Amino acid sequence: MRDDQIIDLYWQRSEAAITETDQKYGRYLTAIANNILADEEDSKESVNDTYMNAWESMPPNRPNVLSAYLAKITRSVSIDLFRKKHRGKRVPTECITSLSELADCVTDSRNVEQEIDTKQLAAVINDFVRSLPAEARHLFIGRYFYMDPLREVARYCGMSESKAKSMLHRLRLSLKAHLEKEGYRL
Amino acid sequence: MSDNKEKLQDALGMLDDDLLLEVEKLRRAPQKRRSFQWHRLGAIAACLCVLVGSVFAGRWIKLGSRPESADYLTADGLETATEGAAEKKTENTTEEAIEEETTTEEAEDIEVDNLERSEGETSNTAAGAALPEAAGVTIEPLMVDLCDDPDVAADMVSLFIYQGRCYVEYTVLEGASQLIGERLGTVTGLIDEWTQEDGYVDFAGTTSGDIYAVNGFDTDFVLCQIGMNESVVIYMNDNDITLYTGADLLEKRFKIDGSFKAKSISQPRWTSSGVPYPLDEEATEQVYALVEVMLDSPFVYTEDAGLHGRALYHLFLYLDNGMTINLRMYNGGFIMVDGMESVCIQVDPEVFSETIQCLRAVEDSLCGVPVMEEK
Numbered sequence: 204m205r206d207d208q209i210i211d212l213y214w215q216r217s218e219a220a221i222t223e224t225d226q227k228y229g230r231y232l233t234a235i236a237n238n239i240l241a242d243e244e245d246s247k248e249s250v251n252d253t254y255m256n257a258w259e260s261m262p263p264n265r266p267n268v269l270s271a272y273l274a275k276i277t278r279s280v281s282i283d284l285f286r287k288k289h290r291g292k293r294v295p296t297e298c299i300t301s302l303s304e305l306a307d308c309v310t311d312s313r314n315v316e317q318e319i320d321t322k323q324l325a326a327v328i329n330d331f332v333r334s335l336p337a338e339a340r341h342l343f344i345g346r347y348f349y350m351d352p353l354r355e356v357a358r359y360c361g362m363s364e365s366k367a368k369s370m371l372h373r374l375r376l377s378l379k380a381h382l383e384k385e386g387y388r389l
Numbered sequence: 390m391s392d393n394k395e396k397l398q399d400a401l402g403m404l405d406d407d408l409l410l411e412v413e414k415l416r417r418a419p420q421k422r423r424s425f426q427w428h429r430l431g432a433i434a435a436c437l438c439v440l441v442g443s444v445f446a447g448r449w450i451k452l453g454s455r456p457e458s459a460d461y462l463t464a465d466g467l468e469t470a471t472e473g474a475a476e477k478k479t480e481n482t483t484e485e486a487i488e489e490e491t492t493t494e495e496a497e498d499i500e501v502d503n504l505e506r507s508e509g510e511t512s513n514t515a516a517g518a519a520l521p522e523a524a525g526v527t528i529e530p531l532m533v534d535l536c537d538d539p540d541v542a543a544d545m546v547s548l549f550i551y552q553g554r555c556y557v558e559y560t561v562l563e564g565a566s567q568l569i570g571e572r573l574g575t576v577t578g579l580i581d582e583w584t585q586e587d588g589y590v591d592f593a594g595t596t597s598g599d600i601y602a603v604n605g606f607d608t609d610f611v612l613c614q615i616g617m618n619e620s621v622v623i624y625m626n627d628n629d630i631t632l633y634t635g636a637d638l639l640e641k642r643f644k645i646d647g648s649f650k651a652k653s654i655s656q657p658r659w660t661s662s663g664v665p666y667p668l669d670e671e672a673t674e675q676v677y678a679l680v681e682v683m684l685d686s687p688f689v690y691t692e693d694a695g696l697h698g699r700a701l702y703h704l705f706l707y708l709d710n711g712m713t714i715n716l717r718m719y720n721g722g723f724i725m726v727d728g729m730e731s732v733c734i735q736v737d738p739e740v741f742s743e744t745i746q747c748l749r750a751v752e753d754s755l756c757g758v759p760v761m762e763e764k
Contacts, residue, residue, distance in 0.1 A: 231413075270413055271406035278402050286395070305394045321396060325403035332408055344412040347401045351416070359415050365640050368647025369681045376674055 206269040213261035220261075221254045228270060232277045238350040239281040241296035245288070249281040256280065278348065297350040305347070307375035308382065324387065331381045335374070342367055343374050525633040526688045526732045549576040549594025549624065556612050556624035558596075559728040565621045565711045569613060570602035600624075605710050610642045623712070625728040635683035635734045638726060643714050650707040651676045653748045656699045656717075658756075665705050666755050672747040676704065679736065679744045683724065686736045694723050694733055702748050718745065 204223050212220035232253055236246035253276045266272035285298050332340055338360060345356035346367075357367035382388075547558035551573065562568065578597025580588060596614065603611045609626060616622040632638055639645045651673055652665035668676060700717035704724075707713050715727035722741040725733040 266406070268406035268410050271409040274409060274413070275402055279399075282398065282402070302394055302398055305397050308394075308397060321400050322403065324396065324400040328397075328400050329403075329405050329408070332404060337411075340408070341412050341415055344404060344408060345416070347398075348404055348409060349412065349416065363636060363640055363684065365645050365647040366681055366684055369677050372647065372677055373674060373681075376670075 210261060210265055210269060213258065214265070221258065224254060224257065224273070225250075228273055231270065232273055235274055235277045235349060236281040238352070239278065239285055239296060239298040241298075245284060246281070249277060249284055252280045252284075253277045274349075278350075297352055301347055301350050304371065304375065307372070308379040324382075327382060327385045327387065328378070331378055338362070339370060339374055342370055346371055525631050526690055527631040528627050528629065528729070528731060547594075547596045547622075547624075548580070549596055549600065550580075550589050550591055551576075551600065551612060552591060552609075554609060554626040555589070555628050556600075556626045557728060559611070559623045559625035560713055560715055561616055562621045562623060562711065562713060563618075566619055568603050568605070568621050568623075568711045569615065570604040573600050573602060573608070573612065575599050603712075605644060606712070607642065611712075627729045627731075632688040632732060634688065635686050635736075637688070638729070638734075639680065639714065640684060643708065643712055644710055645680065645706070645708055645714065646710070647677075648709050649680075649714075651704065652707070653702050653704045653751070655702050655749070655752055658752070665703065666751055668748070668751055669754075672744075672751045675744050675747040676706070679740055680706070682736050682740045683734050686734050688732050689723075689735050691723075691725065691731055691733050694719075694721070694735065696721070696723055696725075696733070700725070701745055704748070 204227065209220060209223045209227065212223060229250065232250045233246050236249040236253075237243070240246050240249060253273060256276045257273060260276075264272075282298060285296070289299075332343060335343060342356055342360050342362075345351045345360065346353065349356075351359075353367055353371075354364055357364045360367065362370075549556055574592055576592050576594040576597055576599075578594055580593050580595045584593075598614055600612050600614055602608050603613050603621075603623065611626070612624050614622045614624070651668045653668060653672075653676075654663050654665040696719050698720065700719055702718045704716040704718060705713055706716065717725045717727065718741070719725065719733070722736045722738040723733045724736060724741075
C-alpha cells in the first residue's frame with residue numbers, strides 16, 4: 204500500500220492503518236529500535252508505542268514522508284525507554300556508543316547553565332548537515348540518527364571502517380565548531 | 390555534560406525528512422563496493438629489485454628490494470635493477486589488459502567519489518588531478534647478491550628469516566607486552582655480511598633469540614622479539630608484497646582503525662636526538678585528514694618519486710592496537726613508512742602542505758624557535 208493510502212487510513216480512524224504500517228515498516232522500525240535498545244522485547248514494545256503515537260498524532264498530522272515520520276517517533280520512544288531503564292548504566296548498545304562519541308561536540312560546561320531550545324538546536328544541526336558533502340552527510344545521519352553500527356554505516360556508505368571512523372571524528376569536531384559559531388557552548 | 394549530550398542526541402532526532410530519506414534509500418540498497426577494491430584482486434607482480442635496508446660497504450646483499458641510491462650499486466646490481474624496471478613495464482601492460490573491464494567500471498566509482506569530494510572538500514581538489522592511478526608497486530622476494538670484494542666489512546641491520554621471508558627491524562615499542570604472541574622459534578644469529586645466499590635459511594638472522602607472533606597482526610607482515618626492559622622489538626617483512634593504495638598497508642596490515650594519537654618532529658631536530666612532540670587538537674585533526682587521504686592514495690616507487698633531500702617531518706601514529714606507524718614526509722607530497730624505503734605513498738600535495746604547516750606550527754609553539762626549512 205502507498206504511504207498516502209496508509210495515512211488516509213489513519214485519518215479515517217481505521218485500525219487497518221496499524222496493520223498496514225506494521226506490514227510495510229515493521230522491520231525497518233524494529234531495526235532502529237534494536238540499534239538503540241539492543242533488546243528484542245524492548246524493541247517490540249518501542250515499535251508498538253510508535254504505532255500508538257502515530258495513531259494519536261494522525262490526524263492532525265499528515266506527514267510528507269511517512270517512513271521518516273515513523274522513524275523519528277521510534278527513535279525518540281526508544282531513547283526515552285532506554286534512558287528510563289538504563290540511566291547511569293553502561294549498557295553496550297549503539298545508543299550509548301553514539302552518545303559517548305557525541306562528547307566530542309560538547310564542552311564540559313556543567314557550571315554554565317544554559318537553557319537550550321531543542322528545536323532551535325535541531326535547526327542549527329540541520330543547517331550543518333545540509334552543508335556537508337553527500338558522503339559525509341550519509342555517514343553522519345547513519346551513525347547519529349539511525350545509530351547504525353559503524354561497520355554497517357561504513358558498508359552502505361561504501362568506505363572502510365577506519366575511514367568512516369576517521370571521517371566521523373572530523374565531523375564531530377566540525378559540528379562542535381559550527382555549534383560554537385552559532386552561540387551554542389554545550 | 391551528560392545532559393548536553395542527550396540534548397544533542399534529541400536534537401539529532403529532528404533532522405529534516407528529506408535528509409533521512411536519502412540515507413534510508415542507501416540503507417536499503419545493495420552493498421556499495423569500495424572504489425579501490427579492484428586493486429586487491431589482480432595482484433600480478435611487477436618485477437623491480439628494491440633494497441630491504443641492508444647496506445653494506447663491501448659485499449652487497451640485496452634483500453628483495455632495490456638500492457637507495459646508485460652510489461651503493463655494484464655493476465651487477467645496477468644491471469639487475471635496470472632489468473627489473475623493464476620487466477615491470479612489460480608486466481604492468483599485461484595486468485592492464487587482464488583487468489581492463491573491471492578497471493573501467495571502478496574508474497567510474499572513483500570519478501563519482503572524486504566528484505563528491507570536489508563538491509564539499511575543496512582541500513582535495515587543487516592538485517588532485519595530478520595524482521597517478523594506483524598502478525601498484527611490488528617489492529620482490531628475497532634475493533641475495535654479494536659483492537666480489539672480500540676485504541671490506543660492514544654492519545648489518547637486524548634481520549632474520551622466517552618461512553622464507555626476511556623480517557627487518559622496524560621499531561621498538563615500550564609498554565606493549567600485550568603484543569607478544571605465540572613463540573614461533575629461535576633465530577640463530579648466523580648471518581653476517583659474508584654469508585652466501587644458501588645461508589639465508591629459516592631461523593637464520595643477524596639477530597638471535599626467540600621470535601614471536603604479534604597479537605592482532607598477520608605473521609607474514611610482522612613478528613617480534615622481546616627487547617631490553619621488556620620492550621617489544623617489531624620486525625617487518627616487506628618482501629614479496631604488492632601494494633596499491635595506502636589502505637593496503639595502513640589498514641590491511643597495520644590495522645589502523647581510525648583512532649590514534651600522533652606525535653611529530655622535524656627532521657633536523659630528529660637527527661639531533663630530539664623527542665617527538667604531541668600534537669594539538671588542530672594538528673591532530675589535520676593528521677586524521679591526511680591519513681584518510683592516504684588510505685585512498687597510490688603507492689609509487691621511491692626511485693620514480695625522485696625524492697631528494699631529507700624528510701621534512703617524522704610523524705608517529707600510535708594506534709589503539711599498540712602498534713606504531715612511523716612515517717616520513719617528503720617534499721612533493723610523498724610519505725614513506727619506515728622499513729619500506731623502496732616505496733612511498735603519494736598524497737594530494739595540498740593536504741600534505743596543510744599538514745606540514747600544522748606540524749610546523751606545533752613545533753614552533755613548543756620550541757619557540759622556527760624550524761629551518763629544508764632547501
